[in-house]
Amino acid sequence: MKNKADVVIIGGGVNGCSLAYRLARRNLDVVVVEKGYLTSGATGACGAGIRQQWSTKENASLAIQSVKIFEKLSAELGQDIEFRQGGYLIAVHDSKELEQAEKNVEMQRSLGLKVDVLSPEEIPRIAPLLDVQGMAVVAATFCPTDGHANPFRTTFAYADAAKKQGATFLTHTEVTKLTVRNKAMSSVTTTQGEVAAPVVVNAAGIDSMRIAAMVQVPLPLMPFRKEIMATERLEPLFEAMVISFKDGIYFSQQKEGQIVGGIPIPEERSGFKTMPTFAFLQHMSRTLVRYAPVLRHVNMLRHWTNYYDVTPDARPILGEVPQVKGFIQCSGFSGHGFMISPMVAKLLTDYIVDGKTTEVLENLRLDRFKGGSMNKELSVVG
Ligand SMILES: Cc1cc2nc3c(=O)[nH]c(=O)nc-3n(C[C@H](O)[C@H](O)[C@H](O)COP(=O)(O)OP(=O)(O)OC[C@H]3O[C@@H](n4cnc5c(N)ncnc54)[C@H](O)[C@@H]3O)c2cc1C
Numbered sequence: 001m002k003n004k005a006d007v008v009i010i011g012g013g014v015n016g017c018s019l020a021y022r023l024a025r026r027n028l029d030v031v032v033v034e035k036g037y038l039t040s041g042a043t044g045a046c047g048a049g050i051r052q053q054w055s056t057k058e059n060a061s062l063a064i065q066s067v068k069i070f071e072k073l074s075a076e077l078g079q080d081i082e083f084r085q086g087g088y089l090i091a092v093h094d095s096k097e098l099e100q101a102e103k104n105v106e107m108q109r110s111l112g113l114k115v116d117v118l119s120p121e122e123i124p125r126i127a128p129l130l131d132v133q134g135m136a137v138v139a140a141t142f143c144p145t146d147g148h149a150n151p152f153r154t155t156f157a158y159a160d161a162a163k164k165q166g167a168t169f170l171t172h173t174e175v176t177k178l179t180v181r182n183k184a185m186s187s188v189t190t191t192q193g194e195v196a197a198p199v200v201v202n203a204a205g206i207d208s209m210r211i212a213a214m215v216q217v218p219l220p221l222m223p224f225r226k227e228i229m230a231t232e233r234l235e236p237l238f239e240a241m242v243i244s245f246k247d248g249i250y251f252s253q254q255k256e257g258q259i260v261g262g263i264p265i266p267e268e269r270s271g272f273k274t275m276p277t278f279a280f281l282q283h284m285s286r287t288l289v290r291y292a293p294v295l296r297h298v299n300m301l302r303h304w305t306n307y308y309d310v311t312p313d314a315r316p317i318l319g320e321v322p323q324v325k326g327f328i329q330c331s332g333f334s335g336h337g338f339m340i341s342p343m344v345a346k347l348l349t350d351y352i353v354d355g356k357t358t359e360v361l362e363n364l365r366l367d368r369f370k371g372g373s374m375n376k377e378l379s380v381v382g
Helices: 014-025 057-077 095-110 120-126 151-164 205-213 278-291 341-354 359-363 366-370
Strands: 007-010 030-033 088-092 116-118 139-143 168-170 175-181 184-190 193-196 199-202 222-233 241-244 250-253 258-262 300-310 317-320 327-331
Touching: 007 014, 014 030, 014 151, 014 327, 014 341, 030 151, 057 095, 057 151, 057 341, 057 359, 088 095, 095 116, 095 139, 116 120, 120 139, 151 168, 184 199, 199 205, 199 341, 205 300, 205 327, 222 278, 258 278, 278 300, 317 341, 317 359, 327 341, 341 359
Parallel strands: 007 030, 007 199, 030 168, 088 241, 199 327
Antiparallel strands: 088 139, 116 139, 175 184, 184 193, 222 258, 222 300, 241 250, 250 258, 317 327
């Protein structure tokens, strides 16, 4: 096993693999350590929706710039990641939500995003299966360039491209200890041996809190079980992702025809729980059929769970921590870490290689939680 690297990345999800690719392309010697297989964390369980409609400038600009990268990513990586842009339709249920939606749209348009506010009558034009009365909406917002990609294909395409650039991937290898010398990262101990490195990236999903605790850095992450299901395959019915912040539901139709979607059960609380629940099946099917009665007789085939790594303001924790030089955070994605992964990798690469920072990166550092006020992301499901 290699015993030295420029950068060790802990975690082989979409964020670890996309960062490995960008760093290796800049000629850094990169080792990715993954305790299971690539995509075995949240990445392999996710809905993989890509949405640019956010309430905070940081999330919106990360997503908008990520979409620009996603649009060319299959060609860049030389593999089809199944990126498609069917849009996101966000249900708006009352005047308070409408007021917030209008504010969001104004901010998103100021960043150059094309996004519309639709009346209830215009909604079936986007997704004819929707019943606007059942949804109980007063409006919706719609962005046609939002979309979806295949999370497995995306992650493996990044990893293959990173390997071609010389990166090393150690799968089924767990990080058990981090060593700091003179307040700087020194080495990473794994179940296969030790790797010395001056830069260590913590991209371990919900386990990032355990990794950071190895060097006494507390991360304010909360694990939330998220349940998600897939139906049998159907003929093409609609292209958009449909979501509601109030009801917590999201669903879209995949290229192969199945509907994939999720909703939090009302009694869900934070905790390390992985068991799928019967309550989810009931709540999901009732809400889905209220939104799209035509799906009443469709069979659900699969149902699985994984975690959101949720921060107090629902925005990621990125960048170097003040306590340990060379210890870089890349977690706290709060349920939207797939869609912003291209830009997260770019920002962290620019920081690690060139020492370059940006306003977005600065606003997402761990130290932001020290201050009193919080700029909370409001456009979240569940
Ligand atoms: C049900 C569900 C639906 C979602 N839908 C969407 C969506 O539509 N759009 C979107 O953008 N996001 C969505 N997300 C969120 C998204 O999946 C995550 O934010 C994203 O995949 C995080 O990727 P990651 O690489 O940061 O972490 P992960 O994919 O969790 O990868 C972390 C990796 O670190 C490894 N690891 C942990 N500890 C160690 C250790 N000690 N040593 C070595 N390796 C270790 C783990 O095995 C894991 O593979 C969803 C999540 C869930 C659960």
